[in-house]
Amino acid sequence: MRTKRILFISLGFLGIFSCLNPAGAQEKDQAVLNLFKEITAVPRCFMYERNMGIWLQNWARENGFQAEADSTGNVVIRVPATKGYAQAPIIVLQSHMDMVCEKSSTATHDFFKDPIRIKQEGEWLAAEQTTLGADDAIGMALALAIAKDSPSRHPALELVFTVGEESGFRGINALDGSFIKGRVLINLDSELEGAITIGSAGGRTTGISLPVKSEKLPKSCGIYTLKVDGLQGGHSGVDIHLKRGNAIKILARVLETLKSHAEIRLIELKGGSRVNAIPRQAEAVLAFDSVRSEKIRKIAKDLEQILHQELALTDKGLTVTLAPFEREKPSKGFTVQDSSRVISLLAALPDGVANMNPRFKDVVETSNNLGILQSNADSITLVSNQRSSSLAGLGELTAKIRNICFAAGATTNDQNSYDPWQPNPDSALLKRGKGVYRKLFGREPLVTVIHGGLECGVMAAKFRNMEIIAIGPTIQGAHAPGERVHIPSIGKVRKFLVELLASYK
Known part of the structure; x- marks a missing residue:
């Protein structure tokens, strides 16, 4: 064949x-x-x-x-x-x-x-x-x-x-x-x-680590998987100006909305696979009071419709699903306070075009891509890839990310760098x-x-x-x-x- x-x-x-x-x-x-x-x-x-x-x-x-x-x-x-x-x-x-x-x-x-x-x-x-x-x-x-x-x-x-x-x-x-x-x-x-x-x-890759504490989940909590999928993705440099959805940032937005309606306890997080590729998928395993499950699922579905309208020209295949967790149920999750810190950090970190090149029409000068999200029992890790045709712009955006992380209690580590x-x-x-x-x-x-x-x-x-x-x-x-x-x-x-x-x- x-x-x-x-x-x-x-x-x-x-x-x-x-x-x-x-x-x-x-x-x-x-x-x-x-x-x-x-x-x-x-x-x-x-x-x-x-x-x-x-x-x-x-x-x-x-x-x-x-x-x-x-x-x-x-x-x-x-x-x-x-x-x-x-x-x-x-x-x-x-x-x-x-x-x-x-x-x-x-x-x-x-x-x-x-x-x-x-x-x-x-x-x-x-x-x-x-x-x-x-x-x-x-x-x-x-x-x-x-x-x-x-x-x-x-x-x-x-x-x-x-x-x-x-x-x-x-x-x-x-x-x-x-x-x-x-x-x-x-x-x-x-x-x-x-x-x-x-x-x-030029480019610079920044690793981010935020320590978290875990505790036993209350018996009243149900465990669910929140998944963002179906995005187009693309090259984190040449496609960044197309305003395609970043699955990690969309996940953060949904989580931030949900936490205003219930006590959210995060258990697992993952998203993206390559720092130089715009993430197409991301998911969170989370726990909240089972009594609120129908309301939370409706909020997630409503937000999916809003996102469909916002990304209609770039990511028609976008799906946001909240479903009962299907694997063996974990007994522990992040504390409510640390879950909130994680969500706030994900929401606060920049992503996408920072500014355009003043010398070349329709060319991006500075941007970043929040490319990888992972977690374990005591920390979450992220990787951001900054790009700029200006060394000063590269330094400024990296410093901004570092300052946001410092305020959240996270540490950063610059891993790779190359000049424009x-x-x-x-x-x-x-x-x-x-x-x-x-x-x-x-x-x-x-x-x-x-x-x-x-x-x-x-x-x-x-x-x-x-x-x-x-x-x-x-x-x-x-x-x-x-x-x-x-x-x-x-x-x-x-x-x-x-x-x-x-x-x-």
């Missing part, structure tokens, strides 16, 4: 490209997609990229290229210059191996052994109930396809594939300066065809890229910055004289089920990249 499905998808790709490109371009674009399918068949959740690194090194050897891996797991494949380009500068094509592994609540997919099940929806590729991993498998596929395309003309290339991009830039931070020789870098992790990205946000990639509008590489794009497509590319974090900022700090831009095909909904990549945009990016490399003669 799987063989038939892949064949169907492959023929579908060719059908779309045949409408857009001459025969030679169709074959080259199909080569990118074939590589993309091979990459998505290799499990590569962040922190578990080892097999992807082995696959890349094997691919290099099979195609006659030198490959090297460093102690962290980053891989570089060295591609010789073609005839006439020996004196041109070495070009680095950089992408990352890992993906954010998210799936719907009903999916049975095992990210540690199952290949991504790709499906085609018109001009888009998506996955069955999981993230697609086009972020950044499509960047990897483009780099490999360029290297293997023997008729193409290009300088010497260093194809750099990093690990841990989705977990605090682990690989790029550990990259030794001697690992690569090129000082012109084209990052392939941007997500909008027609745009040349020249800057990105500051734009250089006078870059020679940008000027060259704009000229090539204009010649190919008859219009100016959009020159912009993004609110997501790109490894370019770390590379710029490591190599002060490095020329850097980022490009990529159009991807929507990264870091959540429903992630998709626009097939025609892949061919346009490939064509642009081929001509940009050829321009160095």
